[in-house]
Amino acid sequence: MEPGLDDIRAAAERIRGHVHRTPVLTCATLDEVSGARLYFKCENLQRVGAFKMRGATNAVLSLGIEEAARGVATHSSGNHAQALARAARARGIPAFIVMPTSAPAVKRRAVAGYGAEIIPCEPTLAAREAALREVVARTGAVFVPPYDDERIIAGQGTAALELIEDVPDLAWILCPVGGGGLLAGTALAAAGLAPGLRVVGAEPCGADDAARSLAAGRRLPAENPRSICDGLLTSLGERNFPIIRRLVHAIWTVSDAEVVSAMRMVFERMKLVVEPSAVAGLAAALGHAEELADSRVGIILSGGNVDLDRLPWLKSAAGQL
């Protein structure tokens, strides 16, 4: 069943003390640049460095004692893998993470550092799914998907819940959209708490399946998605799409160059480490200054897990653009 505000409130209650209530920061310079009043919900300062900790923790803590005892499993090389590993460790249950052999060593180490068992697989979706089926069959672990899941959507919605509690009278909330867990949760929270508030998903133009899906009225998968925003390459989930279609005001697309420029502004002016995917909302705000003029705009900075040796404005990393 589609989650609602009550599920988000229940998730907030459940995960309290397990995740940070992240601060909302403002920046006079970015207000000047954008012409709006921007309120940044800093999920880069969340545990494991991303909002993914909210959904994963909600999913792990929602399990009954018996099913929890068998552990949880997922396939991911990104922030969801770390989040699920850490949430499982906090509950004292096993986590099985299927990771492609192509995943960076630093990400494998992080997941292993939280005590999860890593199951390596070939870097194709088919291989990932097969390895996941195998581990679930072998261990009885519960599959916790990264976004296409009610518990995940409700958990991710707690970020917007806190933002709306902390900043009254927001006219807009902008957040990144990949699989749509954060965007669907945000839209549900806003619809329940502040019906006039407009929620916008920000998406790389090189991975614009959400924009195309909304335009077509049906889910269209991402085809050869390509963007510096490695967290936003996935296609909208089955459960996420109808929520987004019903409740989201628009999807705004951003170029990689806009993302890198916004990322550098956040490092330089806000003194925050953010990953490219995290600033899609800010990049979209800067590209839609007229629509947002003088409004109060919430922006979810979704994560901070970036390779500090390869920051995209450095010459050595320029080939990425």
Added chain:
Amino acid sequence: MEPGLDDIRAAAERIRGHVHRTPVLTCATLDEVSGARLYFKCENLQRVGAFKMRGATNAVLSLGIEEAARGVATHSSGNHAQALARAARARGIPAFIVMPTSAPAVKRRAVAGYGAEIIPCEPTLAAREAALREVVARTGAVFVPPYDDERIIAGQGTAALELIEDVPDLAWILCPVGGGGLLAGTALAAAGLAPGLRVVGAEPCGADDAARSLAAGRRLPAENPRSICDGLLTSLGERNFPIIRRLVHAIWTVSDAEVVSAMRMVFERMKLVVEPSAVAGLAAALGHAEELADSRVGIILSGGNVDLDRLPWLKSAAGQL
């Protein structure tokens, strides 16, 4: 007269709304690494990116209407220059900033961006002081020194005041020491609010005049100071020394390599942009793990103004170490 807790409280009242009440953040990983419970007062998230905004704002707002009208002046190429320029703009009075011609263009632009008049001078202390005397004589502006000043010390003490309000039962506070404005203010706040609390100054071993001065019982200037912590190369101020001597538990020195390692941890694990000087306290904590074991330790992250093209762990910047 030496400032006290009342002056810090008055400063806090005066600067409210002009500076951020910065968040106090924690990090499970750094707690594990240090063996203590660390509470980070994030002055890198302060306006202009450093605690210097507190003292400069307190000084500017302490001026009477007539003296304020003539403006304020200082010589600085660092965070104090930006802070004074911005505080003056907020009050609508002129600021005259003597800056050596060797100062990076980005710092000149920042100061000019706040509407201050920049007076260029040769990069020697004698030239800076002469240029300052000239501008004060010409304009009647009030000289606001970067640290050797009661209003500055009281203003910088407001960071510790907030930290102690937010985190009860701290056993230690560690903060960087250069000229001693932040350290003296922190020591005064702690002595007034939490008498058992130990305040420690953290200093680069290549600029250890505070450690040597405390050992000698008199101010010894820094001689050819050399450290990646460009904010901590100055010698202790005349007004700062007796406060520090009386109230500070110890000065702990840190190597540049320890600073760079701590800086990278803060970027990577806390997702915060900090300048080298800012992490001296954390580096000192990691080097004194036995003394701090299991204690509640406040750490002031003093600033975030770092050149993002030359982060010290990048190969292109390795020559700095």
